[in-house]
Amino acid sequence: MGSVTSDHPGIIELYGALACGEITAFYRLADEAKFAPHLYGRVAIARMAGSEMRHYELLHSAITERGRDPFEVMAPFIDVLDAYHRSTTPSTWPETLVKAYIGDGIAADFYLEISSAFPSDVAAVVQGVLAETHHSEFVKDEVRSIVDGDTIAADRLRLWARRLFGEALTQAQFVLGQRDDLAELVLSASGDLNHIATLFDSMQAKHDERMKLLGL
Amino acid sequence: MGSVTSDHPGIIELYGALACGEITAFYRLADEAKFAPHLYGRVAIARMAGSEMRHYELLHSAITERGRDPFEVMAPFIDVLDAYHRSTTPSTWPETLVKAYIGDGIAADFYLEISSAFPSDVAAVVQGVLAETHHSEFVKDEVRSIVDGDTIAADRLRLWARRLFGEALTQAQFVLGQRDDLAELVLSASGDLNHIATLFDSMQAKHDERMKLLGL
Numbered sequence: 503m504g505s506v507t508s509d510h511p512g513i514i515e516l517y518g519a520l521a522c523g524e525i526t527a528f529y530r531l532a533d534e535a536k537f538a539p540h541l542y543g544r545v546a547i548a549r550m551a552g553s554e555m556r557h558y559e560l561l562h563s564a565i566t567e568r569g570r571d572p573f574e575v576m577a578p579f580i581d582v583l584d585a586y587h588r589s590t591t592p593s594t595w596p597e598t599l600v601k602a603y604i605g606d607g608i609a610a611d612f613y614l615e616i617s618s619a620f621p622s623d624v625a626a627v628v629q630g631v632l633a634e635t636h637h638s639e640f641v642k643d644e645v646r647s648i649v650d651g652d653t654i655a656a657d658r659l660r661l662w663a664r665r666l667f668g669e670a671l672t673q674a675q676f677v678l679g680q681r682d683d684l685a686e687l688v689l690s691a692s693g694d695l696n697h698i699a700t701l702f703d704s705m706q707a708k709h710d711e712r713m714k715l716l717g718l
Numbered sequence: 719m720g721s722v723t724s725d726h727p728g729i730i731e732l733y734g735a736l737a738c739g740e741i742t743a744f745y746r747l748a749d750e751a752k753f754a755p756h757l758y759g760r761v762a763i764a765r766m767a768g769s770e771m772r773h774y775e776l777l778h779s780a781i782t783e784r785g786r787d788p789f790e791v792m793a794p795f796i797d798v799l800d801a802y803h804r805s806t807t808p809s810t811w812p813e814t815l816v817k818a819y820i821g822d823g824i825a826a827d828f829y830l831e832i833s834s835a836f837p838s839d840v841a842a843v844v845q846g847v848l849a850e851t852h853h854s855e856f857v858k859d860e861v862r863s864i865v866d867g868d869t870i871a872a873d874r875l876r877l878w879a880r881r882l883f884g885e886a887l888t889q890a891q892f893v894l895g896q897r898d899d900l901a902e903l904v905l906s907a908s909g910d911l912n913h914i915a916t917l918f919d920s921m922q923a924k925h926d927e928r929m930k931l932l933g934l
Contacts, residue, residue, distance in 0.1 A: 528764050532748030541789050541796065548744050548771060555768025558761075573757050580757065 504693040508621040512687025514568055516613075516624075518575035519677065519684065520631055521561040523609060525576070526583040528554040531602060537595040546640045550602060557631040564627045578681065586673045590666050596648050596655065597662050600716065603641040604663050607712045608670045611705045619691035646717040660718050667709050671702070720909040724837040728903025730784055732829075732840075734791035735893065735900065736847055737777040739825060741792070742799040744770040747818060753811040762856045766818060773847040780843045794897065802889045806882055812864050812871065813878050816932065819857040820879050823928045824886045827921045835907035862933040876934050883925050887918070 506513070528551045535547035565572045590605070592598040610632040617628040649656040678685040692698045722729070744767045751763035781788045806821070808814040826848040833844040865872040894901040908914045 525761055525764055528767070529748060529751070529760070532745060532767070535745070541793065544745070545741055545774075545789070545792075548741055548774070551744070551748070552768055552771025552774070555764060555771065558764070558768070573761070576761075577757065 504690045504697075505619050506621065506624075506687060506690050508623060510683075510687055510690065512681075512683040512685075512690075513620075513624055514565065514570055514575055515578075515681050515684040516687060517561050517565050517568075517627070518572075518577075519579045520613065520628070521558055521565065521572060522576040522579035522583055524554045524558040524561065524631075526580070526587060527551075527606070528558070530587050534592055534598040534601070537592065537598045539595055543595065543644070546637055547598075547602070550637045553637065560627060560630050579677070582673050582677050582680075586669055589669050592662075596645060596659055599641045599645050599648075600659050600663055600718075601666055603638055603645070603716065604666050604709070604712060605670065606638070608667060608705065608709060611708045612674065612701075615701050615704060616688055616691040619693075642715055649717050656718055659716075660713070663709075663713055663716075663718060667706075720906045720913075721835050722837065722840075722903060722906050724839060726899075726903055726906065728897075728899040728901075728906075729836075729840055730781065730786055730791055731794075731897050731900040732903060733777050733781050733784075733843070734788075734793075735795045735897075736829065736844070737774055737781065737788060738792040738795035738799055740770045740774040740777065740847075742796070742803060743767075743822070744774070746803050750808055750814040750817070753808065753814045755811055759811065759860070762853055763814075763818070766853045769853065776843060776846050795893070798889050798893050798896075802885055805885050808878075812861060812875055815857045815861050815864075816875050816879055816934075817882055819854055819861070819932065820882050820925070820928060821886065822854070824883060824921065824925060827924045828890065828917075831917050831920060832904055832907035835909075858931055865933050872934055875932075876929070879925075879929055879932075879934060883922075887921075 531547050531551040531554065535544050535551075538544040538547060562572050565575050590601060592601050613628050613632055617625045620628065645659070649659060678688060689695070689698065692701055747763050747767040747770065751760050751767075754760040754763060778788050781791050806817060808817050829844050829848055833841045836844065861875070865875060894904060905911070905914065908917055
């Protein structure tokens with residue numbers, strides 16, 4: 503692991519990417535909740551989306567504390583996040599649940615892995631934003647009950663989760679190729695290029711664990 | 719003004735109506751944000767929807783503290799709230815803004831007027847849920863800039879706001895006609911039928927003030 507100073511120009515880009523991610527996730531969750539077969543599911547998704555907005559407020563404050571405009575800082579990340587969501591639009595309730603759980607998990611793994619190299623003020627923001635919420639318990643229970651004894655449903659969701667993971671990595675690499683400061687931040691945080699490979703291996707391992715928790 | 723004891727059976731119905739209102743408003747805001755012409759507007763609406771979910775969490779706790787299931791308690795209010803939103807679906811960004819501001823305001827006036835007769839624990843929940851957020855400042859500024867010097871836009875929005883007020887009252891009366899405990903709560907809180915008339919007059923006066931704040 504490397505280390506990063508508090509004035510690294512990639513930090514504000516990281517905040518922008520995270521903040522834009524919260525807003526995009528908020529709207530996607532709200533839209534995808536249309537598949538919920540019951541009020542309980544609609545409320546659970548709304549509460550997850552509410553958590554995204556609490557996290558957004560943290561980032562909004564962290565960005566303005568650095569004297570920057572949140573909208574300007576978020577703008578470069580809108581298209582790539584939209585592209586991720588467009589290419590992973592669920593068409594069923596189980597797909598919606600798996601996406602909410604797996605997508606959030608992949609993002610959290612990535613940011614938490616690199617945050618250990620951050621100065622404490624930045625690490626606190628990132629960890630506060632990515633703290634897992636109790637709502638994901640609901641997703642685990644719901645998905646497990648759907649795939650229990652239904653191998654066709656389980657196989658479909660396994661493919662779906664693989665696609666989510668692949669798309670997330672594709673878009674992450676695209677962003678790092680475009681945003682020099684952010685790429686330099688990830689490189690500094692990881693130590694060197696070899697450690698970036700280790701980072702992606704570790705994300706794959708955590709993704710596999712998460713799939714097991716879903717019964718997939 | 720009358721008074722209401724903490725064990726009045728209408729209180730749990732009031733919480734159910736409020737909680738269901740937050741969830742419904744959450745999804746409507748998220749959907750109606752599609753009219754936002756800029757990222758700033760999308761974020762402002764998402765933050766308003768985030769506030770609805772913070773309020774929902776307060777009500778969820780208040781309902782479970784009374785030993786009741788939030789979903790069962792909310793269920794009777796889904797159809798009427800959906801009916802209100804279906805009959806007041808905005809088709810432009812200014813209509814979306816006016817609805818968010820005026821609709822929230824009408825509900826807040828109603829609940830705050832009756833809450834002064836509530837025992838302190840219940841009044842605290844209701845007032846916490848209806849506390850105005852700083853986000854409505856954004857709506858005021860945005861609407862004022864839209865109608866400034868544009869009398870046609872202003873006239874249209876004035877009609878729109880009148881329809882919102884009329885629909886809200888129609889649906890409120892429908893609910894009170896169906897939910898005996900809730901109707902009895904409102905009656906007890908108001909004192910008597912004459913005071914209910916006063917309550918509606920006061921709501922009209924506050925609605926008019928709010929229209930002035932929007933420049934309408």
